[in-house]
Amino acid sequence: QNRVTPWEYDRAMYKRRNEIERLFRRLKGFRRIFSRFEKLDVRFVAFINFALIVDGLG
DSSP: OOOOOOOOOOHHHHHHHHHHHHHHHHHTTOHHHHTTOOOSHHHHHHHHHHHHHHHHHO
16 A cells, blocks of 8 residues: 555634635736736725625626
8 A cells, every 4th residue: 555644734724725716716807917907006906806806896
């Protein structure tokens, strides 16, 4: 048998990581964010905030 004892991990941390990965997947729907049409940092952050608000409402 090649069975080894499973490694320990923090379940809460992995649950949070999964939530963050799903958030980035939803943000990819906003092409404007990932193509970086906005060259100014202020506008880029503003559009990310807008996308998060739209995602939260939907």
